[in-house]
Amino acid sequence: MDESKNPWKVVSRAAVYENQWIRVDHHEVLGPAGGPGVYGTVHFKYHATGVVPIDEKGNVILVGQYRFPLGAYSWEIPEGGGLMDVPPLESAQRELREECGLAAKNWAEILAMDLSNSVTDERSVIFLAWDLTETPAQPDDTEQLQIARLPFWEAVNRVKRGEIRDSMSAAALLRVALMAVQGELPRPVADLIGG
């Protein structure tokens, strides 16, 4: 089977909604089995980035905010959207600075994910960051954020208990936890959070 071949045939496409962040397209299609159908897709104009920032006490820095689409409050790793032509690392560094007032001397990419691929093309890249220093925070005026420092393994337990539910946060914290117990963390981070 040729995995590069798109088995969907697009009969027609119409943009039905667009704003600064997303574009929604309605397609009339012939599906993989040849039958007619429709497919609505959500194109994301920004690349999602996230960062697991570990401080000098082995805490992870988390951000709390009300998520309007969900209608619920959510505690998450620092996240945001970056322009497609900006390297994800730069966008993650900007988000950490703007949301948390922090810079980090060291960064490592730990995960790349497609967040919701049945409907969207939203892509994400997530980093581990350590050796933090304070810089002035510049929260986006659409955001009302709380910042918390939580022992790393307590944050992992919150994922296990379903209390941290955001997909980027859950996957990233599990990834770092697995790195810790498998001895794959950079030594300075391993020394801070243990295994």
Added chain:
Amino acid sequence: MDESKNPWKVVSRAAVYENQWIRVDHHEVLGPAGGPGVYGTVHFKYHATGVVPIDEKGNVILVGQYRFPLGAYSWEIPEGGGLMDVPPLESAQRELREECGLAAKNWAEILAMDLSNSVTDERSVIFLAWDLTETPAQPDDTEQLQIARLPFWEAVNRVKRGEIRDSMSAAALLRVALMAVQGELPRPVADLIGG
């Protein structure tokens, strides 16, 4: 701070697109800081479910398909959407049967996530399943699937290398891997995949 309080004020709302699976709403809002803006949200009519099926040799069963919104082929755990009034476990059992022709005697919930909470309200629940038996597969006629059995830890390595990118798959495989190394797996699964 009252985390149950929605700091966004909705000035107007209009449904701008709807199909069987999603509804897109455009909102005029006053943001948390009080300023005017717009917010486009994607409501999902189905609840996402996923399952990490472990066979008697310690393989995980994966499903390959072309993801139309992404424009890319994707290898994933068996996943699908369930009706909101159907328990997620039932929907996951149905997906495993339809996509893979498998039933499982034992199930454990391992993860609950919101997949893309800056734009959508898509919620997911993911299960671990073991003691598999074959049943007739009934693939959806919109799907053209490949099924693969992969040693569990090889699948985890594919997440680490960014080759398995679907968020539910990545998070679920990392979760089971962490359960394995932390001694949290049900004994029969631990015996199959080790730590």
